[in-house]
Amino acid sequence: MRLKRKDLLDIEDLSRDEIELIMSTAKSFREVSDRDIKKVPTLRGKTIINMFYEPSTRTRTSFEIAAKRMSADAINISVSTSSTVKGETLKDTAKNLEAMNPDCIVIRHASSGGPHMLARYLKCPVINAGDGTHEHPSQALLDLFTVNDAKGRIEGLKVVIAGDIAHSRVARSNIHGFSTMGAEVRVVGPPTMIPVGIERLGCSVVDSLEEAIVGADVVMMLRVQFERLHRPLFPSIREYSLVFGLDTEKLKKAPPDVAILHPGPVNRGVEISPEVADGPYSLILDQVKNGVAVRMALFYLLVGGAKE
Amino acid sequence: MDGLLVKNGRVIDPANNRDGLFDLYISGGKIASIEPCTASVGNGTAENVIDAKGLYVLPGLIDIHTHLREPGYEYKETIKTGMCAAAAGGFTSVACMANTEPVNDNESVTRYIMERARGGVNVFPVGAATKGLGGEVVSNAGELKMAGCVALSDDGMPIADGGLMRRILEYSKLFSMPVISHCEDTLIADGGVMHEGFTATRLGLKGITRVAEEAMVARDIMLAELTGGRLHIAHASTAGTVDLVRMAKERGVNVTAEVTPHHITLTDEAVIGYNTDAKMKPPLRGREDVEALIEGLRDGVIDCIATDHAPHSPIEKDVEFDNAANGIVGLETALSLVWGLVENGIISRDCAILRMTSGPADILGIDKGSIAVGGDADIAIVDPGKEWLVDPERFFSKGRNTPFSGWKMKCKVVTTIVAGKVVYSG
Numbered sequence: 001m002r003l004k005r006k007d008l009l010d011i012e013d014l015s016r017d018e019i020e021l022i023m024s025t026a027k028s029f030r031e032v033s034d035r036d037i038k039k040v041p042t043l044r045g046k047t048i049i050n051m052f053y054e055p056s057t058r059t060r061t062s063f064e065i066a067a068k069r070m071s072a073d074a075i076n077i078s079v080s081t082s083s084t085v086k087g088e089t090l091k092d093t094a095k096n097l098e099a100m101n102p103d104c105i106v107i108r109h110a111s112s113g114g115p116h117m118l119a120r121y122l123k124c125p126v127i128n129a130g131d132g133t134h135e136h137p138s139q140a141l142l143d144l145f146t147v148n149d150a151k152g153r154i155e156g157l158k159v160v161i162a163g164d165i166a167h168s169r170v171a172r173s174n175i176h177g178f179s180t181m182g183a184e185v186r187v188v189g190p191p192t193m194i195p196v197g198i199e200r201l202g203c204s205v206v207d208s209l210e211e212a213i214v215g216a217d218v219v220m221m222l223r224v225q226f227e228r229l230h231r232p233l234f235p236s237i238r239e240y241s242l243v244f245g246l247d248t249e250k251l252k253k254a255p256p257d258v259a260i261l262h263p264g265p266v267n268r269g270v271e272i273s274p275e276v277a278d279g280p281y282s283l284i285l286d287q288v289k290n291g292v293a294v295r296m297a298l299f300y301l302l303v304g305g306a307k308e
Numbered sequence: 309m310d311g312l313l314v315k316n317g318r319v320i321d322p323a324n325n326r327d328g329l330f331d332l333y334i335s336g337g338k339i340a341s342i343e344p345c346t347a348s349v350g351n352g353t354a355e356n357v358i359d360a361k362g363l364y365v366l367p368g369l370i371d372i373h374t375h376l377r378e379p380g381y382e383y384k385e386t387i388k389t390g391m392c393a394a395a396a397g398g399f400t401s402v403a404c405m406a407n408t409e410p411v412n413d414n415e416s417v418t419r420y421i422m423e424r425a426r427g428g429v430n431v432f433p434v435g436a437a438t439k440g441l442g443g444e445v446v447s448n449a450g451e452l453k454m455a456g457c458v459a460l461s462d463d464g465m466p467i468a469d470g471g472l473m474r475r476i477l478e479y480s481k482l483f484s485m486p487v488i489s490h491c492e493d494t495l496i497a498d499g500g501v502m503h504e505g506f507t508a509t510r511l512g513l514k515g516i517t518r519v520a521e522e523a524m525v526a527r528d529i530m531l532a533e534l535t536g537g538r539l540h541i542a543h544a545s546t547a548g549t550v551d552l553v554r555m556a557k558e559r560g561v562n563v564t565a566e567v568t569p570h571h572i573t574l575t576d577e578a579v580i581g582y583n584t585d586a587k588m589k590p591p592l593r594g595r596e597d598v599e600a601l602i603e604g605l606r607d608g609v610i611d612c613i614a615t616d617h618a619p620h621s622p623i624e625k626d627v628e629f630d631n632a633a634n635g636i637v638g639l640e641t642a643l644s645l646v647w648g649l650v651e652n653g654i655i656s657r658d659c660a661i662l663r664m665t666s667g668p669a670d671i672l673g674i675d676k677g678s679i680a681v682g683g684d685a686d687i688a689i690v691d692p693g694k695e696w697l698v699d700p701e702r703f704f705s706k707g708r709n710t711p712f713s714g715w716k717m718k719c720k721v722v723t724t725i726v727a728g729k730v731v732y733s734g
Contacts, residue, residue: 012510091626111628112512113582132630134512172512196515197506230499 140173163222317360368400368686380409477537547600619707
């Protein structure tokens with residue numbers, strides 16, 4: 001099987017069938033990471049370039065490990081070592097990379113739509129590893145995978161996404177992903193962090209975290225992205241934590257088997273207390289582990305695998 | 309002889325309530341006579357006769373808001389290429405904004421522009437409202453007026469300092485120059501790159517609320533009311549702006565307003581796909597705004613249609629949406645876009661013509677925009693039924709930044725005449 005698309009740019013574009021295909025493929029790859037020799041030859045001779053225009057540890061490492069465990073040659077370019085500091089445009093960078101004939105480019109970019117622009121100029125598949133405040137599709141796919149794994153289903157689940165929805169590409173991708181898969185999505189956050197018309201993406205909006213998590217199957221806490229806040233959208237970290245931080249006290253409102261997710265990196269004591277982040281209901285490390293399998297699946301379905 | 313006969317055309321000049329088959333005789337750059345068509349004129353095709361049979365003969369269009377980029381940004385547009393684009397679009401007069409390099413805030417630059425603009429369409433420079441467009445010191449309005457500027461504006465650089473705006477509106481009264489205000493409270497706009505709404509949320513692009521515009525429109529209207537100054541609101545984009553201008557006019561405030569063809573044709577959805585050719589300030593708004601702007605155009609709250617012709621090169625546009633320059637070219641598509649609204653019965657033919665001719669002329673205080681004996685022979689001859697395909701590669705403008713590429717449009721300019729001379733023939 002192969003995805004019938006050149007690129008993976010956003011979850012909004014994906015059908016339920018495509019998401020299911022990615023999840024089932026990821027499941028088959030997951031055991032590779034548990035082997036003594038964590039390598040399969042699937043992508044031998046393929047070149048995968050990871051282009052990160054924004055800092056990232058988890059996502060970049062995850063894509064790199066995924067590529068290497070499939071025997072691809074993975075090259076990492078981060079903004080500090082690339083020629084963008086010399087003023088090269090994204091289009092020129094794309095054309096130069098194309099000339100080296102890569103088989104896939106993974107890109108994280110500070111501007112929404114950056115990967116889409118790259119994809120227009122490149123013949124090889126482009127995977128969006130997060131663009132501005134738009135989407136972070138591989139994150140949503142690993143979140144879906146993790147929830148499906150823990151709960152046995154996604155259809156009908158009540159999923160809460162809490163925090164800075166306005167600046168969150170993780171939120172947008174997950175709203176699309178979970179609603180496409182038949183879950184009920186609620187978003188919650190300070191009104192300054194709820195963007196206009198978000199409910200039209202397929203979610204409801206709630207003001208209070210305590211209210212939102214009543215009856216929830218999944219609570220996803222978003223990181224407060226201090227780097228994106230040119231002007232504060234809440235009065236202080238203390239206040240944010242008081243009102244929107246998830247601690248054991250607030251968590252009592254949720255059912256006992258609620259699953260806690262966080263895309264990382266965690267601001268401990270800000271959006272989530274250490275007790276909750278490390279608690280028994282936390283799937284945060286499962287997310288990271290599953291991330292590798294999901295990214296292997298994406299490479300397989302876009303780069304390798306039998307062509308139809 | 310230097311005369312020119314435009315015969316057999318349907319002359320439509322709503323400012324003079326004229327609509328019928330007339331022959332225009334032009335001499336010495338002026339309209340010498342307007343006579344009902346008669347067969348007696350003969351059917352010969354002498355060099356100095358233009359047969360406009362089956363065509364509309366309109367007053368030459370006037371654009372109150374153009375960026376010609378010269379001096380300083382000749383790679384985007386020159387005065388000559390901009391003038392050719394204007395002529396091809398049926399415009400016989402354009403007012404060019406001051407955001408050149410150096411800024412048009414002194415007589416030397418004004419005179420340079422006018423010198424470079426000799427021959428072809430009329431170019432009326434707009435002087436900077438503040439020195440260097442810096443938003444701190446009122447420019448030498450008298451000097452600019454004497455050199456040939458017809459209005460004052462810091463277009464693109466909204467004047468944040470309300471006290472300064474008050475002084476500009478007061479001082480410019482001396483010279484009867486309208487102050488053209490690009491209304492945008494940049495602190496409220498807060499770095500936004502498109503209209504704040506569902507599409508921005510979906511695309512993950514930072515929005516600009518309507519209030520960023522309306523707050524400054526309200527301020528400027530109140531300052532115009534206070535000072536009796538002559539205020540013109542550039543490129544109105546929201547329903548709220550239309551309401552504010554309507555209320556102000558009802559109170560007798562000396563305010564006028566313009567709208568662009570694209571703000572009454574497209575919505576923020578044109579940005580989908582991160583299309584930088586749909587990025588501009590003010591941004592394309594929602595459907596309800598488009599409807600309110602059209603309503604304002606119909607009932608005269610909006611006085612004119614202006615292109616905000618803003619040529620850019622791929623250097624500024626073929627980049628990430630966040631980093632792309634604002635603005636689109638408009639001179640060569642304006643008439644056809646507006647005609648599309650006429651064809652669809654959204655605005656009347658006469659309304660369209662008035663808002664592109666006598667409307668802007670009245671704001672600038674120039675004696676143009678109609679066809680009258682003794683008046684300047686500035687004329688656009690158009691084929692209203694002629695379909696054409698927008699191909700930016702064929703623009704006279706150096707700018708190819710248009711969201712209308714590939715659109716099929718109706719109404720094509722056939723001939724443009726300025727002061728009795730043919731400046732474009734398509």
